[in-house]
Amino acid sequence: MPATQFGCYIRERREKLKEKDNSFSVRQVAGRIDVEPSFLSKVERGEVAPPSEAKIVLLAKELGEDPDLLLALAGKVSSDLQAVIRKRPELFGRLLREMREMPDHAILRLVREVRDGLW
C-alpha cells in the first residue's frame, strides 16, 4: 500500500476547503490540476502512489499548502533543491549531515543569518 500519509493529508485539506467552497470536489480539483478524477480519488485514499512532482506542486497551490511539505509527505524532494545540492555536492553533503540532529530553532536562526547576509 503506497504512502497513505500524503493521501490522508490532502483529502483532509481538500474537504476542509470544500466546506466553504463546493468547487473543491475531487472532480473539480482534479480538473484544475489536469488529472482524471478517479486518479485523484485513488491518490487520496492511498490506493496508488502520489502523483509526479509537477502535479504535487499544482495541488499545493490549489490547496494553499507548502509544496516542499507535500513533496516530503510524498517521499520526494523538490528538484530545484536537488539542483542546489548537485552544484556543490561535497559542501552541501557535509552541511546537511552535520545539521541532521540540530534543533529547529538553531536552523531557523541560521536561515535568518544567511538571509540577512551576516556571512
Place this chain on the structure above:
Amino acid sequence: MPATQFGCYIRERREKLKEKDNSFSVRQVAGRIDVEPSFLSKVERGEVAPPSEAKIVLLAKELGEDPDLLLALAGKVSSDLQAVIRKRPELFGRLLREMREMPDHAILRLVREVRDGLW
C-alpha cells in the same frame, strides 16, 4: 545521449588507477561492484544512463571518490540527504534556497560552526 559527465569521469579515474594496478579493468571493477562488464562499459561511454545509487556508492568506494560527487555527476542526490530534508522540508527548503548563491567559503565556515556546535 545519457549523462556523459559521469561516464567520462569514472573512466578517467578507473584508467588512472589501472596504470598502477591491472585489477582496475572494466571486467574486474564490474565484478567487484556486481554488474555485467558490458553494462559498466556502456555506462563509462555514456551509452546508457548511470547506474543506481547503490552501485554508484560501491563504485565510489572502489575508485576512492566522494559518493556525493559521483551521485551529483549522475544527476542524483544521496537518499540519506533527501531523508534529512524530508524530515523538515520547510526549514531546509528555505535554508537551501537562501544558500543557493552563497560563495563556497561562506558555506564552509557554516559547516565548521555547525560541527563545532557554536549554535
Place this chain on the structure above:
DNA sequence: CAAAACGTGTATTATGTAGTACATACTACA
C-alpha cells in the same frame, strides 16, 4: 423527477529505470 454533478471501481497503457545474457572482436604474451 430528471439531469447534472459526484466519488469510485476496473482495465489498460506509455515511458523510464536498471539492469542481464551472450556473442563478437581485439590485444598481449608465453
Place this chain on the structure above:
DNA sequence: TGTAGTATGTACTACATAATACACGTTTTG
C-alpha cells in the same frame, strides 16, 4: 600461434512510474 584476458555490441527483460478511459451507482438540485 593459440589462449587468456579485455572491451564492446546486440537483444532482451522485470519492475516501477505516472497516469488515462470509461463505466457504475449515488447524491444533489433546479
